[in-house]
Amino acid sequence: MTLHMYSWPAAFLVLGLYSASCQKKIVNDETLSSETKTITANAIKSTWTTNWNNYGDGTYTSASAANDFGNVSGWNDSRAWISGGNCRIKLLKNALSGAGGVIANIDISDGSAYELDYDVRFHSQFDFSRGGKIGFGFLVGDGNTGGDPGWDGNGGSLRLMWYQTDAGRVFFQPYVYHRDQAGQYGDTFGKSYPSSGSLQKGVTYHVHMYIKSNTGSNTNGHVQIVINGTVVLDRAMRWTTNDSKRLIRRMSFHTFRGGSQSYWESGTDGYIYYDNLSVHKIS
Numbered sequence: 001m002t003l004h005m006y007s008w009p010a011a012f013l014v015l016g017l018y019s020a021s022c023q024k025k026i027v028n029d030e031t032l033s034s035e036t037k038t039i040t041a042n043a044i045k046s047t048w049t050t051n052w053n054n055y056g057d058g059t060y061t062s063a064s065a066a067n068d069f070g071n072v073s074g075w076n077d078s079r080a081w082i083s084g085g086n087c088r089i090k091l092l093k094n095a096l097s098g099a100g101g102v103i104a105n106i107d108i109s110d111g112s113a114y115e116l117d118y119d120v121r122f123h124s125q126f127d128f129s130r131g132g133k134i135g136f137g138f139l140v141g142d143g144n145t146g147g148d149p150g151w152d153g154n155g156g157s158l159r160l161m162w163y164q165t166d167a168g169r170v171f172f173q174p175y176v177y178h179r180d181q182a183g184q185y186g187d188t189f190g191k192s193y194p195s196s197g198s199l200q201k202g203v204t205y206h207v208h209m210y211i212k213s214n215t216g217s218n219t220n221g222h223v224q225i226v227i228n229g230t231v232v233l234d235r236a237m238r239w240t241t242n243d244s245k246r247l248i249r250r251m252s253f254h255t256f257r258g259g260s261q262s263y264w265e266s267g268t269d270g271y272i273y274y275d276n277l278s279v280h281k282i283s
Contacts, residue, residue, distance in 0.1 A: 045070040046109035046281035055082040069253075071107035074098070083273065089255040091132070091270040100265075101132070101256025105139065110247040112213040113282035114138055117206065122162075123271040124202040128170045130264040131163035132257040134272065136279075138211045139252055141245030144177040145186070153179050153241030158211050158223060159186070159252055162199065170198040172205070174225055174233045179241055189235070193227040204275075211248060212282075217241045251279065 050068045052060075060080035065072050079090040079102050092100040108114070118136055122128075139145075142155030150156040156178040164170045172193045175186035199205070207227055214221030214237060221237040240246045255272055258264040 043070055044107045044109050045279070046111065048279055050277045051085065051275060052082055052087050053085040055085070057082055057084065060087055065104070069106045069251075072104055074102070074104040076102050076104075086273040086275045088271050088273050091255065091257055091266070091272070093267055093269050094265050096258035096260060096262075096264055097256050100258075102253065103256060104253040105143075106251040106253060108249070108251050108279070109281055110249050111281045111283060112247060113211065114248050115208065115210040115280050115282060116251070117208045117276070117278040119204050119206050119275040121204045121273050122199070122201045123273070125268075126201050126270045126272070127266040127268050128162065128164045128199075129257055129266040130259060131161055131170075132259070132264065133159055133175065133254040134162050134172075135160050135207060135253070135255070135274070136277065137209065137252040137254070138248050139250040140211075140213065140239045140248050141242070143250060143252075145252075147184050148177075149181050149184050150177045150179050150239070151181070153217075154245045156239040157186070157252065158209060159254060160207065160209075160225070161186075161188075163192075168198070172199065172207075172227060172232070174223075176223065176237075179238045189233060191225075191233050193230060193232045206276075212237075213246045213248060214238050214240065215246065216243060 055064065058081070059077055060082050061077050062072070062075045065075050065080070079092070081088045081090065089102050097103070116136055120135055137157060137159035140156045143157055144150045144155045145157050157176070159175045161173050161175045162170065163173055173188045174191055175188060177186050181187045205228055208225070210222070210224040212222040217238070219236050219238040221239050223233060223235060223237050224231070225233040257266060
């Protein structure tokens with residue numbers, strides 16, 4: 001494993017690696033609600049930071065999201081809020097996927113290598129239930145998600161989940177769609193953070209992701225996930241086998257419960273907070 005330290009941005013000490021590339025399609029259990037909006041902004045971004053400190057508490061509107069991210073699809077004003085300089089996403093009780101959270105995708109400049117960082121925490125009264133998708137990620141080519149495996153070689157995605165086992169252990173795990181995935185749904189590669197014990201409510205976790213596209217049918221792409229300085233996943237990848245679909249084209253911002261089965265639901269509304277987003281196009 002080769003780790004690279006990046007000085008960009010100065011606010012972060014970033015662990016990096018030449019990594020692999022990924023994008024997303026919304027299908028099956030990951031459907032948008034009728035309330036979501038498509039936002040058109042003036043620029044498609046590639047490198048930027050957002051910390052939400054310039055907002056007062058209140059609705060994080062689609063217009064503000066467009067200002068911060070650029071071109072965004074799937075925004076939901078009713079579930080996005082600014083709270084104490086954080087972006088807070090609301091997860092509705094008894095609802096899954098786009099009906100209960102936010103499935104937003106952000107247009108970014110096509111690239112073969114990207115990295116991002118962000119902070120995330122669960123509200124002090126959050127019900128972990130079974131789990132769900134969380135945070136920012138990357139979408140390659142067709143950006144496969146939602147039970148549409150990347151076996152046709154035209155796309156994939158790099159995202160993060162939180163998950164609770166029957167025994168009550170709660171952890172983050174990778175959730176990756178790619179050409180060589182073992183099953184219909186995203187690969188976790190058997191990795192988790194923390195490796196023992198559970199995530200804690202009200203605690204801030206720092207997430208770093210690095211992705212690099214492969215070329216042709218080669219396994220010369222890469223993926224890396226680092227959480228609180230611990231390398232969770234670091235491996236070579238074959239995201240695609242179609243060179244016309246090899247580039248990273250979008251970022252994902254997905255926060256929702258599920259899975260599609262009802263046992264992923266919660267009987268209470270929940271809140272997840274984000275801060276200190278940093279995105280960097282490497283190539």
